[in-house]
Amino acid sequence: MPEKPLWQQTPWELACGSERVQKARAFVLEQVAGIQDQALRDATEKMLFDPIPLITSREPFASNRDTGVEKMRASLPYDPTWAAPGANLQSHHSYPGGWAIHTQLDLKSLLFFCEQAAVEGLTVNRDACVAAIVLHDWAKLKLMVWDAEHNLDADQGIGHHQIAIGEVMVRKFPPYVVQLLAGVHGGLWRDPEVVQDFILEAAHWIGIDPYAAGYLPLGAAEKSFEAWAVNQADATMWLKRRILLSLDDPLKRWYKKANNPYPFQQVRNVLYSKYNELELWQIYQSEGEDRLAAFLTDWFAKEGGCGR
Numbered sequence: 001m002p003e004k005p006l007w008q009q010t011p012w013e014l015a016c017g018s019e020r021v022q023k024a025r026a027f028v029l030e031q032v033a034g035i036q037d038q039a040l041r042d043a044t045e046k047m048l049f050d051p052i053p054l055i056t057s058r059e060p061f062a063s064n065r066d067t068g069v070e071k072m073r074a075s076l077p078y079d080p081t082w083a084a085p086g087a088n089l090q091s092h093h094s095y096p097g098g099w100a101i102h103t104q105l106d107l108k109s110l111l112f113f114c115e116q117a118a119v120e121g122l123t124v125n126r127d128a129c130v131a132a133i134v135l136h137d138w139a140k141l142k143l144m145v146w147d148a149e150h151n152l153d154a155d156q157g158i159g160h161h162q163i164a165i166g167e168v169m170v171r172k173f174p175p176y177v178v179q180l181l182a183g184v185h186g187g188l189w190r191d192p193e194v195v196q197d198f199i200l201e202a203a204h205w206i207g208i209d210p211y212a213a214g215y216l217p218l219g220a221a222e223k224s225f226e227a228w229a230v231n232q233a234d235a236t237m238w239l240k241r242r243i244l245l246s247l248d249d250p251l252k253r254w255y256k257k258a259n260n261p262y263p264f265q266q267v268r269n270v271l272y273s274k275y276n277e278l279e280l281w282q283i284y285q286s287e288g289e290d291r292l293a294a295f296l297t298d299w300f301a302k303e304g305g306c307g308r
Contacts, residue, residue, distance in 0.1 A: 003017065005304065006270060006303055006304060007262060007266075007270070007303075007304065009270075010078075010146070010148045010150075011078075011083055011096035011146040011148075011150055011269055012077070012078030012079070012082060012083035012096065012146065014096050014097075014269055014270060014273040015078075015082045015083040015096035015097035015100075015273065016082050016083075017273070018096075018097055018273040018274065019274075020097065020101060020273065020274070020276065021082065021096070021097030021100055021101065021273070023104075024097065024100040024101040024103070024104035025081060025082060025097075025100040025104075027104045027107065027108075028081075028100055028103050028104055028107060028134060031107050031111075031130050031134070032044055032045055032048065032130065032131075032134055033045075034130070035127045035130055035131060036126075036127055037127045040127055040128075040131055040173070040174065040177065041127075043131075043171060043173060044130075044131045044134060044135060047135060047138060047167070047168075047171060048081060048134065048135070048138070049081070051072065051080060051138060051141045051142050052072065052073055052142075053069050053072050053073065053139075053163065053167050053170075054167065054170045054171060055069050055163070055166050055167055055170050055206055056170075056206070068139065068143055068159040068160070068163055069163060071142065071143060071145075072139060072141075072142040072143060072163070074142070076142065076145065077148075078146070080099070080141035080142055081099070081100065081141065082096075082097060082100065083096045083097060083146060084096075084097075084098070084099035084100075084140055084141045084142075084144055085097075085098040085099060085140070085144050085146075085152065085154075086098035086099050086101065086102035086103075086137070086140070086237070086240075087102075087140070087144070087154075087237075087241070088144065088152070088154035089152060089154070089265075090245070091237075091241045091244075092237040092238075092240040092241040092244060093237070093240060093244075094152075094244060095268065095269050095272035095273070096146060096269055096272075096273060097273065098272075099137060099140055099141060099144075102137065102237065102240075103133065103134060103137065105236055105240075106133045106136075106233045106234050106236075106237075107130065107133055107134070107233070109232070109233040109234075109235075109236060110129055110130070110133055110229055110230060110233035111126075113228075113229040113232065113233065114126055114129065114229065117225055117229070122225055124225060124226065124229075125176065125226055128174065128176050128177045128180055128226060129180060129226050129229055129230055131173070131177050131181075132177055132180035132181040132183075132184060132230050133184065133230055133233060133234070135164060135168060135181055136161075136164060136181050136184040136185070136230075136234065137160060137164070138160075138163075138164045138167065139159070139160035139161075139163040139164050139167070140160050143159075143160055143163075149263070149266075150263060150265045150266040150269050151265065152265070161182075161185050161198065162198065162201055162202045162205065164181060165178065165181060165182050165198055165199060165202040166202040166203075166205055166206045168181055169202065169203065169206060169208060169210075169213065169215065170206060175213070175214040175215050176221060176226075178199070178215050179195070179199070179215065179218060179221040179227070180221065180226055180227060180230050181230075182195050182198045182199050182202075183195045183221075183227050183230060183231055184230045184231060184233075184234050185198075185231075185234070186198060186231075187227075187231040188218065188221060188222060188224075188227035188228075188231065189222070189223065189224075189227045189228040189231060190231070192218055192222045195218070196216060196217075196218060199215050199216055200216070203215065240277065243277050243278065243281045244277050246281065246284075247277060247280055247281055247284065248268075250284060250289045250292055250293070251264075251267075251268065251271075251296070252264065253289070253293075254292070254293040254296050254297070255267060257293070258296075258297065258300070260300070267300075270303065271296075271299070274299075275299075280292065280295075283295055
């Protein structure tokens with residue numbers, strides 16, 4: 001079948017046709033396939049490709065998390081490993097395919113750190129690190145939901161970290177993987193008390209004893225190279241968040257002046273399906289807003305943006 005015209009595509013169709021997303025998703029899957037521990041590899045793949053939570057909340061302490069789990073059980077008209085954004089519209093990688101692109105960047109940073117550690121003679125648990133990075137934003141796959149008109153429902157995203165921690169506990173991932181995943185946000189090496197609280201909160205929510213299950217105390221994980229590496233690998237999201245937010249205002253000004261016939265969010269999604277936000281930011285920073293506007297006008301014309 002011929003491909004739909006660009007301006008008639010849904011967010012998930014845009015993501016599947018985006019070279020940026022194709023390369024990112026393929027890299028993520030390649031790293032998962034490279035996990036040497038077969039049990040861990042199988043568990044990671046199953047969780048990734050069937051993102052329906054097994055959690056049953058026994059002692060709910062936060063209704064938003066219970067509601068988030070129910071939201072994740074709903075079916076979607078697309079594969080979220082292709083189309084899910086990396087975060088909500090006020091944060092990083094907030095466009096179709098952003099989850100894959102964000103996860104790819106985290107993995108590339110992680111693997112660089114692991115290679116440097118190996119040069120220094122350290123033995124690194126690469127399998128645990130890769131699983132933790134790939135799954136740390138797992139709940140966003142179905143908490144951040146597109147509709148066909150390019151609107152994003154991200155209302156339940158606030159609980160994504162604890163949902164992921166609880167889910168890997170329920171699925172009986174190795175304690176070290178659980179600890180590393182919990183420390184991607186918060187920094188196990190920097191703020192162990194914060195990460196311990198994440199684990200305690202999630203364990204209480206799903207009704208397990210984290211000490212009996214081996215998730216606490218943190219022990220050697222607290223000062224491990226792997227704990228530092230997974231947290232640092234995710235740190236670039238703050239740069240991408242600042243860049244995307246700094247671009248939104250000039251994009252909106254160009255959009256308004258151009259009398260663009262499509263909804264702003266659709267135009268934004270189409271733009272980022274092709275262009276890395278860093279490319280656009282460099283034009284904006286080095287050549288100014290007028291040059292960025294001219295670039296966008298040329299891009300829009302080339303992509304056939306001529307009304308409905």
